Amino acid sequence: MSTALAENADKIKSIVCYILELEPDEVMLDSSFVHDHGVDSMGAIELLAALEREFDVEIEPEQLARMTTLAGVQTVLAEVAGW
Numbered sequence: 001m002s003t004a005l006a007e008n009a010d011k012i013k014s015i016v017c018y019i020l021e022l023e024p025d026e027v028m029l030d031s032s033f034v035h036d037h038g039v040d041s042m043g044a045i046e047l048l049a050a051l052e053r054e055f056d057v058e059i060e061p062e063q064l065a066r067m068t069t070l071a072g073v074q075t076v077l078a079e080v081a082g083w
Contacts, residue, residue, distance in 0.1 A: 004083035005074055008055070012074055015054055019047045029071040047073075057081050 017024050020039050033039040044064050051073070052059055057080045059067075067073045077083070 002078060002083045004081070005078045008077070008083075009074065011054070012051070012077060013070060015050050016047060016070060016073060019043065019050050027070055029074075030069050033068055051077060055081055 013024060013027060017027055020033060020037060020043050022037055026037065031037065048059055048064060055077060059076060059080055063076045067076050
C-alpha cells in the first residue's frame with residue numbers, strides 16, 4: 001500500500017460507510033458491497049460521485065465493476081489519483 005493510500009484509507013472507509021449506510025465494523029477489505037451488504041446500483045453510483053468529489057478525481061463508470069469491495073475502491077482510487 002502506498003503512503004498516500006495509507007494516509008487516505010480511513011477517509012475512504014468513512015465515505016464508503018456513510019454513503020452505503022454501513023457501520024465501520026461491518027466493512028472489511030474484502031467484504032462484498034452487493035453480496036454481504038445488499039448495496040444496489042444506485043448506492044454504487046452515489047459512492048462513485050462522493051469519492052470523485054472528495055478526492056477531486058474522475059472515475060470512469062466502467063470502474064464500478066472493480067469497486068465491489070473496500071479493497072477494490074482503494075485500488076481504483078490509487079490508480080486514478082496517481083498514488
